[in-house]
Amino acid sequence: MSKVDVFRALHRGRLPGDPLVLPGPWDAVSARALEEAGFPALATPSAGIAASLGYEDGTTPADEMFAAVARICRAVEVPVSADVEGGYGLAPTELVERLLEAGAVGCNLEDSHRGVLKDPREHADWLAQVRFAAGDQLFVNARVDTFAHGDGDPGRAIERAALYVAAGADCVYPIDAPTDVLPLLRSGIQGPINVNAKPAGGPEPSELGELGATRVTFGPTLQRWAALAFKGMTDELKKRW
Numbered sequence: 001m002s003k004v005d006v007f008r009a010l011h012r013g014r015l016p017g018d019p020l021v022l023p024g025p026w027d028a029v030s031a032r033a034l035e036e037a038g039f040p041a042l043a044t045p046s047a048g049i050a051a052s053l054g055y056e057d058g059t060t061p062a063d064e065m066f067a068a069v070a071r072i073c074r075a076v077e078v079p080v081s082a083d084v085e086g087g088y089g090l091a092p093t094e095l096v097e098r099l100l101e102a103g104a105v106g107c108n109l110e111d112s113h114r115g116v117l118k119d120p121r122e123h124a125d126w127l128a129q130v131r132f133a134a135g136d137q138l139f140v141n142a143r144v145d146t147f148a149h150g151d152g153d154p155g156r157a158i159e160r161a162a163l164y165v166a167a168g169a170d171c172v173y174p175i176d177a178p179t180d181v182l183p184l185l186r187s188g189i190q191g192p193i194n195v196n197a198k199p200a201g202g203p204e205p206s207e208l209g210e211l212g213a214t215r216v217t218f219g220p221t222l223q224r225w226a227a228l229a230f231k232g233m234t235d236e237l238k239k240r241w
Contacts, residue, residue, distance in 0.1 A: 004105040007041055007079040007139050011171065011192045011214055019195075019209035019216045024083075026052045026223040027068070028075035035076040042076065043108070044069055046083040048223030057220075058114070062088035066102050073103030081106030081139060086113050092129035099138060106139030108173060111160065112149045124163040131168030141194055142169035147176040154181045158188035165190050171214070179203055179211060186212025197221075 001009070010020050023039055025031035026048035034042055047057040049068045060068075069082040082104040087095050099107055109130065111123045127142055134140065142164035146157045154177075161172040173194035174185055179202075186193060192214035197205060198221075205216040 003079040004137055004139060007081065007105045008170070010041055010079075011139075014209070014214055017206045017209045019205055019213045021205050022081070022215055022217045024048055024218050024220065024222055025072050025080075026220070028071050030222070030226070031072045031075045031080070035078050039078065041079040041081070042072070043081040043106075043217050044072055044083055045218070045220045045223065046085050046108075048220035049083075051220060051223055051227070058085065062090065062098075066098050069099075069104055070102040079105040081108070081141065083108040086110050087126075087130075092126065093133045096130060096133040096138060099134075104138070106141060106170075108141045108143055110143040110145055110175075111164075112145035115149050117145055117150050120160045120163050123160075124167040127164055127169055128167040139170045140168065141171040141173050142167075143173040143175055145175060147174060147178070152178075154184050154188075157185060161185075161189045173217075179208075182208070182211035182213065 014020060021039065022041055022043035023034050024045035025034055025042050026045065031042060049065060050057050050060045053060060053064055053068065065084065073080045082099060082102065084099065084107050087109060109127065111118050111120065127140065131140060144157050144160045146153060146160060150156060157174045164172060171192040171194050172189055175196055177185060182195065193212055194215050194217060195208045195213035197208060197216045197218050199218065208216055
C-alpha cells in the first residue's frame, strides 16, 4: 500500500471511542520523536510551523511552509498530512504538485481568509478542482470555520460540510466546535470528522471519539508546550550560569 492508502485506511472502521490521533510536528526532530512514540501518522500545524520559523500564524510564506513540510516528511516513514491554510493563492494544480513534491499524503484547507468566511459554494468549487488535480493521491481535510469566524450555527456548519463532501473532501474539520454540538455534527455530516483537542482540561480523545470524532488533532499545542518547557530550561540555565 502507498502512504496515502495507509492514511486513508487509518480513518476507516474506527470504533466510537478510538479515534485516529494525529499529533502535530513542527520540525524534523519533533516528527521523529512522535514517530518513535508509535503514532501511525502525523498532521503538521501551520501555526506551530509558523512559530518555529519566526512568523505570526497565517503569515508564513508559501515557499517556507512547503520547505518545512518537506523536511518533516523526509524525516519519518509514517504518512504526514500538511496544514496549508487557504492554499496561499496557488492554483489547484500547483498546490497539489507542491504538496506531493513535499511528500505529504494529505492537507488541511480552510474556508476562511483573514478571519472572514469564504462563500461556501465558491469554496466547494475550488475544493472540487483540488480533488480533480489530486485524484486519489491526497487525503483532503476541508476545514469549516463557522465556529472560529462565523456565528457558530451548527446548521450552517453542516450545510458547508455537505458542499465540501460533495466536492470530494475526504474529511471535514469543524474547528473550534463546542463539545456539546459534536453529536449533532456527527448526525448531520457524512464521512470522517476531524476534531481539535484541547489537552489542558479538555476531553480525552476517547471521549471526543464517543461524541463523534473520527480523528483528533492538536493544532500548535505541542509546539507551544515544547516552547514553554524550553523556557523553563533557559530560566534554570540562567540561574545556574
